[in-house]
Amino acid sequence: MTFAELGLAPAVLKAVVEQGYETPTPIQAQAIPVILGGQDVLGAAQTGTGKTAAFTLPILTRLAAHANTSSSPARHPVRALILTPTRELADQVYESVKTYGKHLPLRSHVVFGGVDMNAQIPALRAGTELLVATPGRLLDHIQQKTINLSMVEMLVLDEADRMLDMGFILDIRKIISMLTNRKQTLLFSATFSPEIKKLAADFLTEPVVIEVARQNATNDNVEQLLHPCETGRKHALLAHLIRTHDMPQVIVFTRTKQNADQLARNLKRDGFSVEAIHGDRDQRSRLEALAAFKENRIKVMVATDVAARGLDISELPFVVNFELPNNPEDYVHRIGRTGRAGAKGVAISLVDPGEEKALQGIQKLIKKNTQLTPVPGYSPGTTRAEAPAPAPRPARAATPAPRSSPAPVLATPRGAGLTGNGLTGNGAALAKQREIPDAPLSQARPKQIAALFLPPRYPVNQG
Structure with missing residues (x-):
């Protein structure tokens, strides 16, 4: 099946083709025809499989009938509302709407917290057919x-599962109560939990259930590695892994904002280009940091779970769990930042002995029992691998090469004469004390060794 067979509006299909897409993902192939038919949808798929396009493409197609170039705000009422749990995800969805709707005379806008609310008002008053928003700011x-x-x-x-986790259920109910003209509701999530099914029962009417992967399954394109490491050694191990794996880009997840900031400072001292994003940073600086990361101007992004949902970096090769998440489902979303759109990815978790319970919860959720792989010198009970012994030097010639100039005369302590090894008396005692090998002066050591032959700074006991 191709996108051309899904019944998309010509203007929308043109934008899809311009992005280089021909074949829809499973969630797109199943959801788009249903949404175009006007039915409610309860959709679940692994993160990174194209859920955003699965609903933005058919919504734009249905709104194409209302497209117009009028300057009157009355001709551009809000007809489609997309609610997301985080600012980052709202901005990502809005970018998709702009990309796929660029050939349609439709207006779209995004509103979220953390920025000046007054700056958002002019665009809203001018009219917008498609609005992306976080519940609180809306x-x-x-x-x-x-x-x-x-x-x-x-x-x-x-x-939707993340919105429930973040306590938005009351806000969602309040917003939905105001949508008196609502005809279609689409609920998308990376996981299907009992709470999500209850939410669907409250808000959806005879929904078509689309589940293209086992519940809470992780992407098979992502290789998952677990390394045991005590908390105090995690920073050193992380720096070691970034260098040895030659990571061009990596997102590193921590549990708390404070840990994210501290780790970012430590990595900067190690010479890495790094930024931290979390809820305490204002929205402008967060967006600037994300833009720099996407443009490869930053190598390491340290983030809390606020960034686990909604970050879409094409071909991101590595994700590291510096600390395992408290919620096992967040592990699925974290490692879902890599291995997207069919690409390969690697997810590495640094596991402290105190995180054993969290690890068991994750393994139970994803139904995988990945074994811990120690890293020599960093994991408990291991030592650094010894450097290989240098290759033996070729034996010297039996007969010393003739010298073109006489050997330098070395200073000796007063009253000391020369013997076979060049020193007698105090000088011989000094040589023995410093373990200087017995060798003729004609085969003298390099200059830095010759300094050992100088007179001592204080008298040597001759007794």
């Missing part, structure tokens, strides 16, 4: 009466 605009949702026909809850 409610702020509703309270300020800067947006009207009475014409919304399509609602998308993206990463």
